[in-house]
Amino acid sequence: MTTHLQDDRAPAAALLSLARALLDTASLTRVVPDRMRVAPVEPLPPGDLRALHGALARVTDALRLPGLDVVPDTGGLSAVELCVSRRLGLDRHSLDGCAGRLEDAVEPARAGFPGPAVVVPSYDGVPLRCWSRGPVNRPAVAIVNACGMPAGMTAAWVAALSSSYRVVTWESRGLFAVDDGTGPGELGGWSLDVQASDLLAVLDGFGIRRAHALGLCGGAAVALAAAAGSDRITSLSLWHGDYELHGEAPKTAHQQDVAALLAMVARGRRQATEMYRLMRRPATLDGLRPDLAHYLIHPYATPELLYRYGLLNGAIMSADCHRFLVAEQPALVVTSETDTTAHPAGSKFVAARLPRAELRTMPDGDHLTAFDAGPALVALARDFLRGVTAPDRRDT
Known part of the structure; x- marks a missing residue:
């Protein structure tokens, strides 16, 4: 039997x-x-x-x-x-x-996550594909994903935190198709400030007044910008952030190469189409982690996506983050000495300048490890969240 x-x-x-x-x-x-x-x-x-x-x-x-x-x-x-x-x-x-x-x-x-999206309009009317998990009466955590990455990249963090917190996240404006598959939604604006306002629009869409912002990679810069402009962001955790600091912190070769690529494809759709022809070759996958490749390649999937990605992520990677370092919310800044994607010196600079930040430099782990939400990282996040969330900070 x-x-x-x-x-x-x-x-x-x-x-x-x-x-x-x-x-x-x-x-x-x-x-x-x-x-x-x-x-x-x-x-x-x-x-x-x-x-x-x-x-x-x-x-x-x-x-x-x-x-x-x-x-x-x-x-x-x-x-x-x-x-x-x-x-x-x-x-x-x-x-x-x-x-x-x-x-x-x-x-x-x-x-299962991500499941069907909830479409929330941002302040300029651009539709955002959003998700919410966890008890609605618990403090809220807004996960700010890396620009252009599908929501599935955040699945490990959502699973780790949604038992104790109300977790919300969304996908970058203008880079994802509506459910009927008719192509990406409208783009609207693309500046870092516009993308930071999307975070607040997502909170509005779910009726959330205040939230902790957990930013990953370029999402750390978006979370930081939102916190500098609004006290609705009550605290921050910034994981392996990619920041433009105008020479006050070195950048990795990867950061420099990606910034140059984005600047080129953002010049116009002709340039994006030329680069797309190169990136559609199978050799593009050689440097990508196999279990994440279908996420990582998303913004390179069509010439139009690549053009828009150049605008959106290019804006994140080129915006001076000095002006956001006045954010007074409690902040946890996490990096690793072995991150060869986003230079750890950027995170160290940000942590040293933010008024209420603590820096944690992990002994190992590369850039993508931050998305894996392994036990050590989850324990660090949970410990910090316990200290910055309280009964009087309910999300609704």
Whole structure:
């Protein structure tokens, strides 16, 4: 009987895993203008390929996602298509799973984070795709993600904090498709101040008066700007921040290279299209962490996204952060000596200038480790949050 139960559950587990992977890559499949091709991880007979194509269509239809074309192998696939293929991990087990009961997988998959977005208009009317998790009567934590990254990048932090806090987050303006897959929403403005105001608009959208802002990478600069301009941000934690300090802190080679790329593609759509042709090559994935590649490549997925990313993230990386260092809220600034993406000297400078900041330099961990929300980082965040949240600081 045990064997029978295991065999019976295997297709259901495979189907749920596939549904989650399809939703996890939906930011890409919804925003690319052409139907995306995906390849299995192992060669399959032609009959199995045709069956997998039909079965996959059944699942994407149930999830209300764009359809995918299953091709025999990865030859000729773009970097984005390779990312999606690797995340889906299609094989013979996928075909078995697709034969299962869709209702057993679709709703559980959609119920997980990020799940369906709540669309909140920012102050200039630009729609923001937002999420909220956790008890509504608990202090609020607004997670400010790195510019251009899908909400899934914050999933570990949401899971770690939403049992004790009301956690909200959103995706960068103008870089993500509406749910019907008609392309990215309108961009509107793109300055750092505009992006900081999006944080307050998200709080308004969920009826939240005040919140702790947890900023990651360039999101740290956005959180810092919001805190400098509004006492609705009651405290800050800034994780591996990327700050422009006009020569008062060194930058890594990565920061310099990305800043140059963004400045180039922000000049116009022609320049963005030329760079996109290079970045769609599979070699683009060589330096990306495999489990995060489908997130990291999002702002490079189309020429239009790359152009807008140049404007948005370029504004973050070039805005002088000195003027925000007057923020008087309690702040935790976290970095690592082994971060070769955002130079730790920037975080040290910010921590030394903020009136009420404490610096924690972790002994190990690279830049992307901050998004993993490992036990040591979560313990640090929770300890700080306990000290800065109190019963009189309820979020609504």
